[in-house]
Amino acid sequence: MATSLSLPLVPRRPDIPETPYKQYVYAYPHQKAYRYLENGPLLGDLWKDERLDALSLYVHIPFCEMRCGFCNLFTRTGAPEEVTGAFLGALERQARVTREALEVKGDPVRFRMAAFGGGTPTYLTAGELTRLCDLCEEVMGADLRAVPWSVETSPATATADRLAVLAERGATRLSIGVQSFVDAEARAAVRPQRRAEVEAALARLREAGFPVLNIDLIYGIDGQTERSFEVSLDAALAWEPEEIYLYPLYVRPLTGLSSRHDRDGRRWDEQRLRLYRHGRDHLLSHGYEQTSMRVFRRRGAGQAGADGPRDESIAEYNQQAGMVGLGVGARSFTTGLHYTTDYAVAIPEVRRIIDDYLATPDEEFRRARWAFRMDEDERRRMLVLQLLLEVEGLPAGLYRRRFGSSPLEDFPGEFGALADRGWLEPGAGEGGEAVLRLTPEGLAWADAIGPLFFSPRVKEAMAAYRDR
Template identity: 75%
Template sequence: MATSLPLRISRSAPDEPTTPYKQYVYAYPHQKAYRLGEERPLLTDVWAGERLDALSLYVHIPFCEMRCGFCNLFTRTGAPEDVTRGFLDTLERQAAATREALDANGSPRFTLAAFGGGTPTYLTADELRRLCDICENVMGADLAAVPWSVETSPATATADRIALLARRGATRLSIGVQSFVEEEARAAIRPQKRAEVDAALSRLKEAAFPILNIDLIYGIDGQTEQSFQVSLDAALSWEPEEIYLYPLYVRPLTGLMAKHDKSGESWDEQRLRLYRFGRDHLLAAGYRQTSMRVFSRIGTAAVDGADDSNISEYNQQAGMVGLGVGARSFTTDLHYTTDYAVAVPEVRRIIDDYIATPTDDFRRAQWSFRMDDDERRRMYILSMLLEADGLRVDRYADLFGSLPQDDFPAQFALVTGRDWVREDGGRLRLTLEGMAWADAIGPLFFSHRVNEAMSSYRDR
């Protein structure tokens, strides 16, 4: 692994977590740590020396049919056809510039792909067809030959869209249901009819994707174990290969935040109680927990069809190629993206600016975060420790020439002292209770530099 800057690991003790629900760590560092660069290096230089034979492709579609009350994603609702057409025109130009930079450094090969957002199936079937063509003909990703995930919603999982994705080889469809109880959906500012949800799931099952995932949320106002079980059992009745259980967060600039600022021990207690109930219910139903949020049905492709561990580790550390406004790209030394916002006016402005971006600007990294050995260590720990398989100590030592417990003694003293992490067969693994506190454990490993950048970011 390349080393560009001297190693400086902070030895300061982290603050003792007071809530299990600090922050969902889906990628490190958080996008709020990125800044508009002064150098803006050429992508040909950014990708120089990178391993190109195990790349992952992520395409961000920043459109939805509605904005849920808990959503703080980069997305716009109700985009007209001229905006989605302009977005795809620009994405094709960005793809060409990106592929040009990759080709300058070797022969790129994609082993994973994902369409996220937003809601990719907000695009029409014809627009999805064009998006697939861009990925295959411009980027060179063989979508039919790699694990390929697409996010959808009950309102947009229409027959023509689902048929198109099945023909093009999508292997995983993830549908955001959140709750099968209509009153709870309304409380989360996600109005939807149960009949619409069931009709969408019926179409997804008929398409026979290798992996169907259903997202559910716990911690909604008025939600109890009894009402949560209604959603759990409804999801289980469709026999999905995966079920994701998300704790509800109320974040700045979201619909729920505008209504009320939820906080305090009672809400933490409700979420933790519902989490444990949902976890136990799914484990008893034949699912394996692979992270705090992810439950995979034993004996299915979600468990048995896992990717080669070396490829998976590489894609978590580097080798992510992002397309579309809001998408992130990861190389060993630089993470880069476009501008990012949550507030509706800012999101619309940024999408308009993206569509108007000159092609030459896509040849350079714009908003970015420079990685060093300290940050790479933290990223590796977060990508492995928060998963059920845990952090292999020998693998960490091979990569970094040290032990994780020596690099981050205060953090590991805290998590082992709370019995959240134990050493097991050469791996550092979350305990059952540690898994419940994963959203508090992750931020313990954030660097001072990242925390400073995130705290100085102005929400917009």
């Protein structure tokens, strides 16, 4: 399909950032582009024209036992049981209102996948996790035992009683944030844990028998070298996890590391790139395959989504819409609107937003308040970002079926910039369909490539956002 020679000529191609670590694009657009809607639309109106047999359910639990030095997620530490209990009460009220909205047009509602994220969902007690699963099944109608279902956990909260609840209810994937098996590196990342505690948690996870175990590791920590990073890699490999995620360390405003991290930017970038390549090559040599910059899967191992939908129309819909989010900080995606609650990083603001959520009346749950309106241009960008940053790449036929055009025609400057750097290579996917793929070095720069495709509207909204 495409080479750099076939790209239309443009007066000026966008500049690729000098740093490979501009921004992790896990969803588009970022919540910093969302704005408050004074008279937000009713959820029933938002969902009445959506496909309801291909939904995914996401529940955000905004609690952790500690806050890592690099964390800029929406989460509160040390919440007492009266707060977590009140949160589950508010969550149930929100779920009932949301389910009513989904049922407005009378079509069957079916969830094809589910995830509990945060925060740390296993901060909840075993009894609270049972209540949460009951809520998802009985109120939302999600059959947790029949769908791929992922849960995030931590070494301190992966206790036997909590894991027993999740295993009995059918969780198919547990992801544990280890970050480093080297105690000194964990301390440097302001993550007070010991390797013995991590190993004990991993033993409990394996004993519980979840089909997919994922271990998160971080590179770029102060003092980390290829040798020390390999200690963590080998410690993770010893558990034969189905997945290993390698994350570059980011230091963001209002996080624990932001006031103490004064590394030279160029040298830090060199360290992170060096460690990334070392980690990538080490995992590839040990029977893992890379699916994105961050994700490595053991060859031949099962995947949490292996029994998920194979219908292409369902897959294409899930790439554009169909996410139903519950809980403060959770996002929901419809074709025309992405919406959520208020968002913050600073501890006082997070607590205020959680308190506001607990006090939200049912009528307020019926409307989308913090939102971003999607148009055809934004949907094009979202699909490019979802697929181009994966190893398998962006199939031109899928894009054309969805939008009636070519990605090269729609984004000549962006793809031209990638071709200029040698980071873009055309290839063939299943059935010989043309695919645009990043080269291995392009994948290494994925966090700089993603922001190239942000629209001017999103960039302006993010730039105007005040960190808090």
